[in-house]
Amino acid sequence: MSGPHPLNQAVIAQALHDLRNGQLRRAKTMGFGDEDLDALKHPAMVSVLANASVSWCSVIVNRDVVRRLLHQVDDVSREISEIDRLLRLGASTELVSKFFGLTHQEIALRRSVIGLPKRKGRHPVLTEQQDADLWIGWSAEVKERETALNDDKGMLEIAADLAEQTALPLSVIWSAIGKWIDEGLV
Secondary structure, three states: OOOOOHHHHHHHHHHHHHHHOOOHHHHHHOOOOHHHHHHOOOHHHHHHHHOOOOOOOOOOOOHHHHHHHHHHHHHHHHHHHHHHHHHHOOOOHHHHHHHHOOOHHHHHHHHHHOOOOOOOOOOOOOOHHHHHHHHHHHHHHHHHHOOOOOOHHHHHHHHHHHHHHHOOOHHHHHHHHHHHHHHOOO
């Protein structure tokens, strides 16, 4: 004779846990009715259900939720790579904090983990020529990508790409872009 069905035991354990913690609705959403829940108050009834060798319940997999959870791993990896890239390009702590919600301590730790030296002081100000060249590159990218001026994420992508192309610190480029938008220089 086979032993108790493990799914039955898991469902009973969850139902009893929910009932002990006042989660009557959770027990009901699993499919239990009022009479069933009343029977769970009696240890003999719980034993009959938990030790049944035939499965009296089934599992339904919510594939959308499973896919979302599995994609979260990719999303987290992508976010870590993006943060690392921005930090390597010279993003300020404030910029990374704004877009990813990290604290100053988390950003400092991230900088340390990827081997970036501690920054001292502010980045240099752009020369007139750098400013003009950067504005030309930025305005061309905004038009080519059709990025709205209020699309901060899109602007950050453009700024990061410009930082790679020009070897200028991302925080300096981000500041210049903000200034140009504020001045209406589009």
